[in-house]
Amino acid sequence: MNKTVKEKKLREFAKSVINDLRCKKEIKYFLRYFRLGEEQLIQEYVNYDLDVFDYENEIYESIVMRLVLYIHNLLDGSWHQDRQNTILEFLKKINFETAVDVGFGVPTKYIKHYILNKSAKKFTLVDLYDSAFDFAKVLLFRWSKTYKKTINFEKVDMNNMEYIGDYDVFLFQDSIEHTKNPTGYLKKTVFLSPESSKFILSLPIGPSVPSHYIEFKNKEVAIKWLENSGLKIEESKDIFVNPKVDLFASDLDKKFYNFIVLCSKK
Ligand SMILES: C[S@@+](CC[C@H](N)C(=O)[O-])C[C@H]1O[C@@H](n2cnc3c(N)ncnc32)[C@H](O)[C@@H]1O
Structure with missing residues (x-):
């Protein structure tokens, strides 16, 4: 899949979970609690899925990555x-x-x-x-x-x-x-x-x-x-x-x- 198309789709998936009425309040709460920006979360979501050959285990160290893992688990049809x-x-x-x-x-x-x-x-x-x-x-x-x-x-x-x-x-x-x-x-x-x-x-x-x-x-x-x-x-x-x-x-x-x-x- 073309990288630009893939990135666009990944951004849409991340946004779809962040704005899903079933979890919107909860995710906003986590962003505030951990002092993270919504764009930061979306970008890290993209980084995690865009090229799995591009990182090693250190990617799991950050708090934003935990939120990335969490929103993956909420993604419908995944x-x-x-x-x-x-x-x-x-x-x-x-x-x-x-x-x-x-x-x-x-x-x-x-x-x-x-x-x-x-x-x-x-x-x-x-x-x-x-x-x-x-x-x-x-x-x-x-x-x-x-x-x-x-x-x-x-x-x-x-x-x-x-x-x-x-x-x-x-x-x-x-x-x-x-x-x-x-x-x-x-x-x-x-x-x-x-x-x-x-x-x-x-x-x-x-x-x-x-x-x-x-x-x-x-x-x-x-x-x-x-x-x-x-x-x-x-x-x-x-x-x-x-x-x-x-x-x-x-x-x-x-x-x-x-x-x-x-x-x-x-
Ligand atoms: C691919 S994620 C899987 C997370 C979760 N179990 C799941 O299935 O969605 C790998 C997990 O293993 C942890 N991990 C990586 N290396 C580890 C190590 N040497 N010892 C303990 N945990 C490790 C990471 O921090 C991360 O949470």
């Missing part, structure tokens, strides 16, 4: 919405009390679901950057004044290869490929986790980008990688990008998609 629905669907099938979401990005639909339903389940949200926690605290407080009863934060760099502790569920949503040794990190986590732990991962199938340290050329490669790491796939779903909305993928192989798996330990 794969972000399908991904969130699948994660929630898989979680609902599991009996669990504790879950950890590594590289959580921003709180997503499943967190909103459990918080609004006053669930007693405990969630630990893990990320590398302070911006993730700064944004999440403000968003979660808007969703529930008592979120602290069930949500914990932990600043962790997956690159340090430390075990994050025992949980009933380990979530890695488009995150484990961002650590320098994804295979070693997954193997270690699976090996040390309780026998009954479940793992939910969403993996990008297709060409690798500079922020990733592993490439899953096709689903078979991903399945083998999970099995070699000590996991058994119980259920899986393919989430395809919507070429009309998910423009970030326009420069990637047409077959690019998300492979979401619910696994138990072998």
Whole structure:
């Protein structure tokens, strides 16, 4: 897709969410709270999707990027919405009390679901950057004044290869490929986790980008990688990008998609 056309469309998508009556007030609140300009948010949205080969993991450091991730999750018809629905669907099938979401990005639909339903389940949200926690605290407080009863934060760099502790569920949503040794990190986590732990991962199938340290050329490669790491796939779903909305993928192989798996330990 021509870059000028792509940029124009991306600007329109960002504006459509910012001005959507369902979230307009909330987004304006975040812009004021974090002293960000609307144009700054739109430009960063464009930068994130215009050329995925143009940046590395440092892009996630800023607070404006958290808002960018958040508005992607609100974009109607996008794969972000399908991904969130699948994660929630898989979680609902599991009996669990504790879950950890590594590289959580921003709180997503499943967190909103459990918080609004006053669930007693405990969630630990893990990320590398302070911006993730700064944004999440403000968003979660808007969703529930008592979120602290069930949500914990932990600043962790997956690159340090430390075990994050025992949980009933380990979530890695488009995150484990961002650590320098994804295979070693997954193997270690699976090996040390309780026998009954479940793992939910969403993996990008297709060409690798500079922020990733592993490439899953096709689903078979991903399945083998999970099995070699000590996991058994119980259920899986393919989430395809919507070429009309998910423009970030326009420069990637047409077959690019998300492979979401619910696994138990072998
Ligand atoms: C592609 S985003 C995915 C966000 C979210 N899980 C989602 O699916 O929308 C990758 C996330 O991993 C985090 N991340 C990158 N490198 C990391 C590391 N070494 N340790 C912990 N988190 C990391 C980033 O800050 C970012 O929030």
